[in-house]
Amino acid sequence: MRVVWLWAVLAGLLAVLTGPRAMDEDLGRRARALIGEHPEIWSGARTFPGERSLVVGAPGAAVADLADLARRADRASALVARVVGPVRPLVLVPATTAQAAVLAAPASVNGLAAVAGADRVIVEPRSFARLSGVGRDVVLAHEITHIATGAALDGGTPKWLVEGFADYVGYRDAGVPARRAAAELAGEVRAGRLPVALPGRDAFAAGSARLAQAYEEAWLACRYVAGRFGERALSTLYRESRGGDVRAALSRTLRMSPAEFTAAWREYVRDQLG
Ligand SMILES: [Zn+2]
Structure with a gap:
């Protein structure tokens, strides 16, 4: 007691x-x-x-x-x-x-x-x-x-997927319109400059010239996956990419090649920000 x-x-x-x-x-x-x-x-x-x-x-x-x-x-x-x-x-x-x-x-x-x-x-x-x-x-x-x-502790997953997924969750319920959340990229798209390829690891380095745009490109890639294939598919793509083989992960999860994925992402970027 x-x-x-x-x-x-x-x-x-x-x-x-x-x-x-x-x-x-x-x-x-x-x-x-x-x-x-x-x-x-x-x-x-x-x-x-x-x-x-x-x-x-x-x-x-x-x-x-x-x-x-x-x-x-x-x-x-x-x-x-x-x-x-x-x-x-x-x-x-x-x-x-x-x-x-x-x-x-x-x-x-x-x-x-x-x-x-x-x-x-x-x-x-x-x-x-x-x-x-x-x-x-x-x-x-x-x-x-x-x-x-x-x-x-994860060096294998592509950086665009790591950062894009984190921003996908970050903005998921924030109610911020895409053109505002991706203001820097939207400016480029409106000026007729559509990104050609998903951002590589260097694009996310501190001091990179297009650092904001790299995050915005990555975010829209993940938002595209969640919007078209569902949030669970995005999580699966992330998990399957851990070993670094994003080609196999895209194929298994979305039935898309890297070229098809890039083309679909570019169209989505133009649609969301243009
Ligand atoms: Zn981050």
């Missing part, structure tokens, strides 16, 4: 310290481990548990901001769970861009609002703060999709 009472007090105390909800044990363990990896960044950190996520904020972070992020991360995780599968991310919000770079390394945060690791989203605080509410939701769903698909 006494032990139970003591536990209740401790659990209540933990809830007061961490927010309104009890912290998921696994998420809590992972958070403590990562705080221990970088005490120079996280000493005095604030955590805020969501229902499906846990936000770790820099010391001094406003609780209202962390709560807002936990709500958005929960919503994004629920969306990702519907399309991909269950996921429980940590969302890290360091105080500075330099700290985000340390946490994301060897991945680059250059020009990005957030980056996904194996089980965590690392927020680049300056870029993220400039996003609208819808933009934040899209970015979180994009990065949490990467976590659910294991993108950080």
Whole structure:
């Protein structure tokens, strides 16, 4: 009886310290481990548990901001769970861009609002703060999709499929018209320049001249697959492409050759953005 009472007090105390909800044990363990990896960044950190996520904020972070992020991360995780599968991310919000770079390394945060690791989203605080509410939701769903698909440890799947699928989930319920979500590519298409080939790996490198267009091309390729063949076919195509043989995956999943797929995608791009 006494032990139970003591536990209740401790659990209540933990809830007061961490927010309104009890912290998921696994998420809590992972958070403590990562705080221990970088005490120079996280000493005095604030955590805020969501229902499906846990936000770790820099010391001094406003609780209202962390709560807002936990709500958005929960919503994004629920969306990702519907399309991909269950996921429980940590969302890290360091105080500075330099700290985000340390946490994301060897991945680059250059020009990005957030980056996904194996089980965590690392927020680049300056870029993220400039996003609208819808933009934040899209970015979180994009990065949490990467976590659910294991993108950080996947070198085989073509980059256009990895990024396009993440943007497909990101924009799925956002209600943003294609011409606005793919504004840079739409400008090119209206000027009579239709992309010729799906973007290669280099097109997604930080500092690439057509970085925005590469993401938009990839997004529309995946949106085309989901629209014509269904969301399940898109997921199957992703899974089947893991080994790197996209020709075989396209053939098995969509009964299309790479040339047929490229032609259909170009037509879709013209139709959606022209
Ligand atoms: Zn991505």
